[in-house]
Amino acid sequence: MSDPITCPECEGAGGRRLGRLRIACPFCQGRGWVGGEHEPAEPAPAPAGPPPAGEHRIWSDPAAAAALGCRLCLGAKAVAHLDETTRTLVMVPCACPPPGDLSASA
Ligand SMILES: [Zn+2]
Ligand SMILES: [Zn+2]
Known part of the structure; x- marks a missing residue:
């Protein structure tokens, strides 16, 4: 410093x-x-952006997590995926855990 x-x-x-x-x-x-607290060589901590959807604090609420179901597709059973080679957005089936297995992965 x-x-x-x-x-x-x-x-x-x-x-x-x-x-x-x-x-x-x-x-x-x-x-x-x-300088001081803001040394360029010591970058300030990254701004606290929104966490990944699957790590949102709502998932710590069992009732909300149960209501929403799958963390990836939110129950839609499909997730959007950007295919880098074709530059197209495709919907792919979600690898949802079977019902009843949600709590086992928590
Ligand atoms: Zn400057
Ligand atoms: Zn899913």
Whole structure:
């Protein structure tokens, strides 16, 4: 960790303007300075994005999990899959555990 300094990439501006948009400087992540707690070499923890659907906290609620059924297809018995080779979205059968086996995998 070092003393905070003005960002050398954006010279403290924190980013640049693109029309009406403000593009945050990727080096200082829009702060306009680096160092201290925000060492570029030690990237800040990734922003807490939404967790994968199968790890959503709703699954810790047994009643909700039972009502929704399969975590992947939510009971639709099919999941959308992007075929990288053909660049098409296909529906593939879900590998749902048989009914009654849901709790066994928890
Ligand atoms: Zn910057
Ligand atoms: Zn399923």
